[in-house]
Amino acid sequence: MTAESGARGGSRGGETPAGASPARVTMEDVARRAGVSRSLVSIAYRGVPGVSDETRDAIFEAARAIGYTPNSIASRLASRNRESVGFYLLDLRNSVYVDVFDGVREVTGERGTTVVLGVGETHGSEDRAGLTALMSSQADVIIATGLLLPDAEILELSRQRPLVSVTRQVPGVDSVSSDDEAGATLVTEHLLALGHRRIAHLAAPDIGGRSPRADAYARTMRKAGLEPRMLTAGFTQSSASAAARSLLSSPAPGERPTAIFATNDVTALGVIEAAHELGLRIPRDLSVAGYDDTAAAALAPISLTSVDQDARSLGRLAASAAFARLASPSAPVVARVQQPTLRPRRSTAPPPSAA
Structure with a gap:
């Protein structure tokens, strides 16, 4: 994920010569145009106090002049005044993980929390790389469902960034699962x-x-x-x-x-x-x-x-556990287990001999 996005032409004033590919306009470009530091541009876009109205107006005018468009997700993640959650799921083709995600979004939506998504593979080879990428995105806490990594590796990663495992119990890590x-x-x-x-x-x-x-x-x-x-x-x-x-x-x-x-x-x-x-x-x-x-x-x-x-409920519990971990980093590890329910349908019946 990039910190900035936009388009910059090959010539001054933001114009792109015919046939040329537009380049990305960055906060550095805005800072140079406005004659301020990049950090001041970042502060202005995040709405953090410390920038005068005159300087903020100058920054925004410089951005408009060269066609800079801020990446709203990156801006939120850059602000430490706002929580962010990384959500990692094994496979988009299995809708149980999407149901978990829906439950997570119910809770994060109430708090106005940014959610950054990462997707793995059913053979599990992308788990570690995917989790590491989410951690580098500056997400405050990771919620991961369907992890195929060994317990020891998940525990190691959880020491780098708070992590909640969903649908699987992992010793030493906050976990939410069905029995x-x-x-x-x-x-x-x-x-x-x-x-x-x-x-x-x-x-x-x-x-x-x-x-x-x-x-x-x-x-x-x-x-x-x-x-x-x-x-x-x-x-x-x-x-x-x-x-x-x-x-x-x-x-x-x-x-x-x-x-x-x-x-x-x-x-x-x-x-x-x-x-x-x-x-x-x-x-x-x-x-x-x-x-x-x-x-x-x-x-x-x-x-x-x-x-x-009840995967949606697991997602809600996982999000609550994630925010509880952020509020109390040294609290004991929590393992929540909920009871499943059998849903009999027409695909099962007495065997042919009984019929």
Whole structure:
């Protein structure tokens, strides 16, 4: 993000010769034109006391003359009288992170706080670079959702700038999350109650050595006297579709799962895609359940059984935790956990034998 923006011509007076690309006009240009320091120009635009009316008018007149347009976001971030929040999310294609962001904006909007956005990748390789970039933007606190970094790296980064982790508990870092083990237990018990015995789980890669949804699924299956069947896929619909095809391609009907619990709604859509490609009907031949209860899950043509972790509420809690950390930097670390809710829909039904 740049501190200034605008256009400057190649000749004096702000005119750009024909065919030339306009260059950026900076605060330094305004300062030279007005005969003042750059810091005085910055103070004038931020509205901070200390600049006479005559000098401020001269600065603004110089800016108009050369076509300078201030970057409002950079100006806000430059002012230490105004809070700013960096929001980092793993993937724009997964709307659960957008729901978290909406909750954050509800709280920041009430305070008039600037929010700077950073986006990662589903393989996690951009996490550290993205967080570091947000920290260099001078955001006062970072709210990060869907982080794939190891716990130790997140803790290290939180020592550089206050950080709140959303949807994932990180020891030593302010965290806001849903009880993933409770949610996975709910959906697995739902499938068992429908009569399914061959239930597979499409799991996410381990994060920090922990897979709470996969662990809860396996524990619930064993408690019912059944053998868990898990396959790890990536976080994308395409990777989930490929993994589901391998699960569902068994030539023996007695070996094929009658239900698949996917680690989130995006991967559940991948399972549905694979089932249709293989000619399987949902839920008559295969029940499918997801997690996150995204907007797509509730669409009538999909009607996906899912677990609602109330992502918007998580966002509001995260923003409140972020501002609480700014107000009390030395306060004990807070870990908030809220309980999820199962949302049964038409994608799950009794298995073919029961029907």
